[in-house]
């Protein structure tokens with residue numbers, strides 16, 4: 007880019023910055039030096055990289071979504087939490103909010119994640135262990151008692167039974183007197199990553215995608231601020247992928263949800279702002295920063311050029327980050343505070359919108375009050391003491407970070423080509439012999455005759471076709487397993503290191519006191535559930551379940567009937583049970 011174009015860009019940014027809302031705060035260094043809100047190439051100097059780097063707040067958003075960076079608003083401190091019963095978790099939420107948490111994030115227990123009631127035999131021994139047990143709307147009432155759902159953004163981490171849980175949340179908000187059309191928050195809902203990595207699905211992919219399409223349509227129409235999807239790379243990375251695989255698989259999943267929205271006739275500028283993302287912040291500081299910056303750039307380009315999004319908001323990639331659970335060690339666990347701080351700093355340098363910092367004991371159990379407080383304060387220290395809020399994208403222009411951002415983007419594009427090929431889209435090199443561009447190939451496929459022979463599944467989108475085929479073939483599993491195996495070998499042959507595990511074993515650190523969940527939680531939850539079933543209007547529940555069944559057999563949007571069932575205190579197991587009968591359960595093909 008020549009010097010004039012760069013200077014025009016700087017002037018454009020300065021205008022937007024001046025017009026944007028900013029916090030009144032001190033943005034000098036610790037010793038009082040003034041800082042600029044953003045730095046760029048010296049005036050009058052050309053830089054060919056600027057096409058890809060740009061300025062904060064404008065396409066391709068490599069440097070962030072806002073001209074003000076964190077001067078406008080710091081990231082949201084959003085600590086993922088849930089354990090035991092709804093009252094115990096409610097107390098933890100109040101503690102987190104009092105201690106400076108900016109938003110809520112619900113961790114559900116395994117029976118809830120699998121769409122089962124606490125008193126089903128499959129739930130035995132699991133109730134309240136890895137999160138909170140939610141059986142029906144009354145549990146949501148208890149979970150958020152004393153917390154105004156109209157005044158807080160809540161993220162709910164659940165994908166298989168996301169829709170019934172969402173409906174219970176809406177019903178609980180209604181009971182608080184909140185106008186549900188004003189709700190803001192995020193539901194994970196990302197079923198692709200369940201098949202690819204986390205393995206908590208209920209049904210085969212097609213009915214799950216139908217449910218997600220129903221949810222996207224419902225939210226775009228009725229709850230415009232709500233984010234019905236948090237497209238998640240976290241679990242892909244934690245399962246052992248590389249950074250580039252995490253980036254590529256996650257963005258491809260995101261493209262697939264865009265294709266789903268388009269296939270339902272929805273307006274991309276209306277529904278795309280509801281797609282948010284969730285990434286891992288692993289321990290390689292610079293690689294992670296590059297990954298986050300590349301993510302924004304790739305997403306903006308595909309949304310504009312392939313899927314036709316016109317507004318900034320529809321081109322924005324907004325993301326939550328969690329520090330890498332898999333990088334924590336049971337050995338010398340206090341070192342985990344250091345790892346988490348470095349990973350959190352990478353997320354911040356990468357411009358995360360929301361952040362969870364892991365607690366030092368999370369590799370052993372759910373956090374205690376004390377370890378949860380240290381995790382939260384790790385973010386407070388970074389935010390309030392280190393000066394990271396002063397400058398947008400402070401590493402932008404670094405030779406290393408920009409080169410790594412380009413490299414990881416190129417790696418992701420190679421993977422997009424593989425995914426497209428799995429779905430039957432065969433991108434061609436251009437006439438000049440340059441490599442195939444996956445975005446162009448996807449666009450061509452989108453525009454091709456959907457019903458033409460040899461274009462399998464293009465009616466659902468070229469990326470979706472590839473993902474579904476990759477899931478069916480076990481391709482994603484195999485790719486992730488291969489990457490995990492390579493890393494494990496590198497640890498064993500001494501190429502890579504983990505302090506306290508592969509080296510430096512001696513320690514004076516005693517064992518940690520960890521949080522243990524009493525078996526009483528399960529017994530009490532089951533007793534409460536039995537009383538609730540006996541006390542509700544069972545005829546109304548039966549009617550609501552029959553409505554769900556009828557809608558599932560046809561094509562009507564399922565949100566309203568599931569919401570009616572949630573209002574009637576139908577349980578999660580009952581709602582999912584009806585759908586299991588209609589749609590069956592998914593069994594994966596495994597293979598390495």
Ligand SMILES: C[C@H](C(=O)O)C(=O)SCCNC(=O)CCNC(=O)[C@H](O)C(C)(C)COP(=O)(O)OP(=O)(O)OC[C@H]1O[C@@H](n2cnc3c(N)ncnc32)[C@H](O)[C@@H]1OP(=O)(O)O
Pocket residue numbers: 026027072074075076077078079080082084086109111113159161163191192231233236240241282283284324325326328359360
């Ligand atoms: C591992 C574990 C497991 O598997 O068990 C998990 O999955 S845990 C998974 C846990 N997952 C999560 O917690 C997901 C969390 N995700 C989210 O909260 C969301 O989807 C998010 C990433 C978009 C973040 O939403 P948020 O509300 O916290 O933050 P936002 O970035 O949207 O900012 C809030 C508002 O401030 C505005 N805003 C922000 N920064 C600026 C700025 N500099 N200038 C002007 N306005 C600004 C935004 O546009 C928005 O307003 P407006 O709305 O008007 O634009």
